[in-house]
Amino acid sequence: MVNETMLTEEKYEQFLARIEAGEKIEADDWMPDEYRKVLIKLISMHGISEIMGALPEKEWVPKAPSLKRKLGIMAKVQDEMGHGQLLLRVTEDLIKPLGRTREDLMNDLFTGDLKFHNVFHMEAPTWGDAGLIGWLVDGAAIITQTNMLSASYGPYARALKRICAEEVFHAQHGEAIIMALAEGTDEQQTMIQDAIDRWWESLLMFFGPGDAKATGSSKQDITAKYGIRSKSNEELRQDFFTKYVPRILSLGLTIPDPTMHYDQGKEEWIYQQPDWSKFKEIVQNRGPKSKDRLRLRELSYENNAWVREALSPKSEVV
Amino acid sequence: MTDQTKEASNQALIELLYQLADDDFILAYRGSEWLGLAPHIEEDVAYSSINQDTMGHATMYYHLLEELGEGQMDDLAHAREASKRKNAIILERVNGPGHYLKEPRYDWALAVVRHYYYSQAKKIKIDSLKSSSYKPLADVAVKVSMELYYHLMHWNVWFKQLIEAGGEATERMEAAIEVVRADFGDVLSLGPLGEDMTKLGLIEKEEHLKKRFQEKMTPVFESLGLLYNSELGQRSGKGRQGEHTEDLQDALKTLSEVYDSNPVAVW
């Protein structure tokens, strides 16, 4: 008993030393439960958010206004599904020792145990939203994802490397739509401004609360301890402002926050905090489109159950 | 060539290009409605590539039409009313009950069968078009042909596996085969100007294409222990003559919703 405890402690020290030395942890390596748990939570949510994130944009795939845009947005939404595939695979290897599979992840999504990003619970009522999602939601995602490119967990870091390479295309796809609208007719300009107004609060929320006090919990400290991510939620949000606020303004668009400005003295962006209680509601599947999108996912799963049933290898009789 | 025959030949060519373009365009559109709803995440990704390829092929044909003075290709794809469309009716049919955003209960068996039949037919046409007398079309056919290998391989695997699975899957597949067969004559039809197309060397005779299709499908069915029914009907009408269903009307309304809000704007 004593020996076993000693052994685990020793393993734990070795584990931290490996991370400290910049080594990558692999799926079959020993890892503390806390590490596995936080990875599962982080990566399953990231993965399922890609899958659910395909749905708001998917609304605009058949409606895209030109052949070129139809092709571009199809490829973009396809990538989201592809990113979901990569991340679910990474998660599935982490949950395998716990006897769980993709089927369990899907069920967790349907029961509400597995959450997806706040932004994908929101409405996307116009083509402007399709552009904005590509430009700013993906922009925000690029900022959080590149922050984890050197994550200590090897399979996640490798999946992110693939994902980030494709996100560059997504950002430009979004920029192209936005640019056309910004340089277009008055209606088109209004379309994009409305989309910004609609999405601004959600974009702020995307990075999560600045500290645990806002929503009552935060896994920021644990992810930092294990070398999974380096910057805090607030630092990432500030990075987002630095990269995107000047670009938004340069197109003659406005930000729906009159307090928004860069404080030279403090060297940070000052902004109006979003309503974090609303954030909590939204990620609990009580956002404007949560139920509809979950229903779509659920239907596609149930409706095609016969396909999975038909092709499941029949158990060998011994 | 007199002006009159020149015009007639031009008409036959344009007719053929519309058939090819509209077929690929509407099927790719139906495929795009499936995005995010396929039976398996990995399949969702693969299927989307096929839809992108197919819409890419439609774009190449619309581009040829644009060069022939028919108008801008985006207008050709988005602004033509249903009665002007030359696609086969089976390709415009909905994926199943429901709407792509509301309670879609799409039928994967129909998707597999429709795509498998279509890929086989498309391959036969494309092979014929490779030696089309209209060089720009022959060049496009060579390009399209490259991507068709994958489409055929992909749908072939699904088609065979679901039929061989037995039980509910086989029943669903057989039902879908009946649905597709009843209207598939439309896909292999060259329409009222078919004879002109053949005379001008644009594409082989309809009968040849149909015969080759049968030669392709019969052994596939035999290997699966099924009897191949070579009666390909046009139960819902003749798409090549502009006859279409409500399904196409609804699809056009959706796919041109944004375009219609301002057809001259840059999007």
Add this chain to the structure above:
Amino acid sequence: MSLKRHEFYQEYEVFSKRTHTATMQYQFSLLAPNEELALVLAQENFMRREPVVDIWIVKRSNIRKMSPDERASLSRLQNKDYRNTKGYGYLKKKWRHYEQEMLDEKEILSWGGKIKT
């Protein structure tokens, strides 16, 4: 249905070759019910944007992987100069003494030339 619960999701590892002269490279893993489907899913999932001339699919359970302990056996001392040219660098000077060029890697690998057709 619960009997066959997890069987649709078989794990396959995907390898691909970028060009005819390239070696096989590991890509990623996917789930599929059998290898035929795994094969038709592989390219579009992992190589949508890059050239590929060949694909291998391997069922994960057929791979004899190393355990973390076995991976420790892979480290070795860097004292094996005699296995490569580095350990024979002094020959250059020797040959110079005999007024000859050293036949180094670059020189030797340039001898192949092109096969005449």
